[in-house]
Amino acid sequence: MNLTITWYSHACLLIESDGTRLLTDPFFSGNPLAPVTADEVECDYIFVSHGHGDHVGDTVAIARRTNATVVSNFEITNWLQEHGVEHTHPLHIGGGCNFPWGRIKLTIAHHGSALPDGSYGGSPAGLLFYLQGKKIYHACDTGLFYDMKLIGEEGIDLAVLPIGDNFTMGPADAIRAVKLIQPQQVLPIHYDTFDVIRQDPRAWASQVEEETSTRVRVLQPGESLEL
């Protein structure tokens, strides 16, 4: 029983669950905070939350090199197939699927999803992982929405929330999100990658811990936590 989460900056996580490696939104090339390159990452599955370039990122190159299966919405998996990704699994909002390593469900997210070449990328999504009896909710790119309360009703062990502002929730709305979800722990993401999303995660952590009983895990890019 081993559940390790490494934050590669932005929305990119490597979740290692009993030997299976799950990679989310693999944005390495062009990411000034990335602690490793796309050539170095090993994974079994890749999850793409929406079509934007800072989330599709290096998916095609990594999937082709590693033979990983890419899980995303139907429109994005079709686009990836056209770009030479062999193994894909399409899902859509509210739908989940059981895999040998656990379960993934796509949740709503309020955002855009155009693909890098302008193709239609369907609806943006959040990712809800069920692994070894634990639940990880990766909100990905979204604004605050009240239905986060429904996601919280599942009993979230770790919420992964954007705090960068400008393109997603900012720090104040991310605190309101913590109050709706009531996770055991929260990991702030999607900040400092670009100038317009600079934030102070330590100040955010202090405020969350003052106002809620959720524990905040602030990581450096490349750093890991155990669940």
Ligand code: NI
């Ligand atoms: Ni986006």
Ligand code: MN
């Ligand atoms: Mn983004």
